[in-house]
Amino acid sequence: MAINYLASISRYVPELLSVVIMVGLVLIESCYDNSERKKGFFYAATFIGLLFVFINLCVSLTEAPSAIFTNSMVIDPFSTLVKIIMVLGTMAAIYLSKESKDIYGSLKSEFAIMTIGVMIGGMILASANNLLMVYIGIETLSILSYALASFKKNEERSSEAGLKYSLYGGISSGVMLFGMSHIFGMLGSIQFPEIMAGLYELSTFETAVLIPSFIMFFAGIGYKIACVPFHMWAPDVYEGSPLPVTAFFSIVPKVAGMAVLLRVTMVFFGQEGALQVSWVGILSVVAALTMTVGNVSAIGQRSVKRMLAFSSISHAGMMMMGVVVVSEIGTRSILFYSITYLFMTLVAFFITSFVADKYGNDHFERFSGLIKRYPMMTIMMSIVMFSLAGMPPLSGFVAKFNILSALLSEKYYILALIAVLNSVVSLYYYMKIIRLMVFREVESMEPIVGFGALNQSIIMTMTVPVVMIGIFWSGIMHLTEGASIFLGK
Amino acid sequence: MITLSSYLAISFLLFVCGIAVMIARKNIIAILLGVELILNSCAINFVAYTRFVNNNLDGHIMSLFIIIIAAAEAAVGLAIVIRFFQIRESIHIDDATQLLQ
Numbered sequence: 293m294a295i296n297y298l299a300s301i302s303r304y305v306p307e308l309l310s311v312v313i314m315v316g317l318v319l320i321e322s323c324y325d326n327s328e329r330k331k332g333f334f335y336a337a338t339f340i341g342l343l344f345v346f347i348n349l350c351v352s353l354t355e356a357p358s359a360i361f362t363n364s365m366v367i368d369p370f371s372t373l374v375k376i377i378m379v380l381g382t383m384a385a386i387y388l389s390k391e392s393k394d395i396y397g398s399l400k401s402e403f404a405i406m407t408i409g410v411m412i413g414g415m416i417l418a419s420a421n422n423l424l425m426v427y428i429g430i431e432t433l434s435i436l437s438y439a440l441a442s443f444k445k446n447e448e449r450s451s452e453a454g455l456k457y458s459l460y461g462g463i464s465s466g467v468m469l470f471g472m473s474h475i476f477g478m479l480g481s482i483q484f485p486e487i488m489a490g491l492y493e494l495s496t497f498e499t500a501v502l503i504p505s506f507i508m509f510f511a512g513i514g515y516k517i518a519c520v521p522f523h524m525w526a527p528d529v530y531e532g533s534p535l536p537v538t539a540f541f542s543i544v545p546k547v548a549g550m551a552v553l554l555r556v557t558m559v560f561f562g563q564e565g566a567l568q569v570s571w572v573g574i575l576s577v578v579a580a581l582t583m584t585v586g587n588v589s590a591i592g593q594r595s596v597k598r599m600l601a602f603s604s605i606s607h608a609g610m611m612m613m614g615v616v617v618v619s620e621i622g623t624r625s626i627l628f629y630s631i632t633y634l635f636m637t638l639v640a641f642f643i644t645s646f647v648a649d650k651y652g653n654d655h656f657e658r659f660s661g662l663i664k665r666y667p668m669m670t671i672m673m674s675i676v677m678f679s680l681a682g683m684p685p686l687s688g689f690v691a692k693f694n695i696l697s698a699l700l701s702e703k704y705y706i707l708a709l710i711a712v713l714n715s716v717v718s719l720y721y722y723m724k725i726i727r728l729m730v731f732r733e734v735e736s737m738e739p740i741v742g743f744g745a746l747n748q749s750i751i752m753t754m755t756v757p758v759v760m761i762g763i764f765w766s767g768i769m770h771l772t773e774g775a776s777i778f779l780g781k
Numbered sequence: 782m783i784t785l786s787s788y789l790a791i792s793f794l795l796f797v798c799g800i801a802v803m804i805a806r807k808n809i810i811a812i813l814l815g816v817e818l819i820l821n822s823c824a825i826n827f828v829a830y831t832r833f834v835n836n837n838l839d840g841h842i843m844s845l846f847i848i849i850i851a852a853a854e855a856a857v858g859l860a861i862v863i864r865f866f867q868i869r870e871s872i873h874i875d876d877a878t879q880l881l882q
Contacts, residue, residue: 424846427847427850431854434854438858448869452865454861455809470823476839483839528880
């Protein structure tokens, strides 16, 4: 038994390392006084630590999948790749918080600590192999997110965002647990492999009872990825939270929720049958609605942050289309989409954040005439906007193309049509910002402090993958090749 | 004779009560209490299923974790409510309207 646990721990280094970093940062924060030296030391520890986690994950990407801790977690290439995406997103969000004025100076270290905590929750979620781990992962993710949303503690909007997030989160996790309890009662286990084995020995009546339980279970996951019946919280929370928090929310919890949705779908509904038909039916309606609602609501927004929030809802809908396919090609296209989505969203949020810091708000008009002052940044923003809209030859196009080809290979023609139409709609609001940046007269020539040489080069470095993945996409596609989901045992 | 179905009926009643509280009450503290009712109904379900149907420990462990996590969630929720009260001087949910468009 002891040897077993040692073997498990040896596969569990990235998570443990993240926990050590989190605790270490708490110690650094509490031991040092509030000086510049402490700040440098703090961020050095954060980034070096996360870099180690990243390297460790990259090394273990090629290892064979295995179930650890008495089958409660799975370490497979799929979960490792998802964790890599989350670590990169967390590092970028912490860097953005360091530069942003939207977060109080005295709370910047807390931001780093809490985002690492959310990341650990996401890591648990990505490799969860029983219902308990799914619940713990979702709650670790959510409870820290509530605090993050109300981070500007003296501002009413931010507190209200946290309030709404925690109330909606509480009810959805309760509903999810209620569904889980009946799944457990019907099938007699919380382990995914045992549930999967039991699922196909049920009578028709028991299957019919299980479907509402699964819908309740889906409510909890759907809330995390903000898909349509459960998306009401998303615009308000994204609007009220500080900008680095919004950037973080639109990447890490979303990718983690997508990973667990994918795993649950592959485990419970991987085999043909009445259950799979009903689940796929629900998912495809939800995915189509999520895309459409996200896109249509994004059109009328004045604030760029809110527009990006709605566009992240519609991208979640696009990724869910890959779940509908229930096959390995769908999994691979979702992973590819997540990687490209990470870089595109980060660049968009970085640029918006620096512009918003200068003017105090992030309305579209603040971007007018940016090309006269910061041509490089305008080009980067345009590249990212074209990519988000799915224009060739950028990576957003390849990502959407992969999802569409997965849909067409399984003959979901109507869903594919809805996806294409939505891309066209999204082009409108992405182009609006480019039009303002290029053709509108400049408001003032005052420099934007955020666009220093270092920040500009970081933004450019993050734009490089957006272009390169679009052209040399076979490399990333090859990376996702082995990343099928390991079903335990 | 207490059977599985009586436990399930009670937990379902608690669940419905929790949802009703969350919808009907306007006091934020009461809404948080509604969340607790829902979580407790789930814990009852897990324990009842373990006692009557499945003879493994899964359900007990699950319900212990539910209790722990519910406490953490309530703590964070209350902290946010306190912040909201200090700014807004009210714990009425209808006063949280700054973000409505």
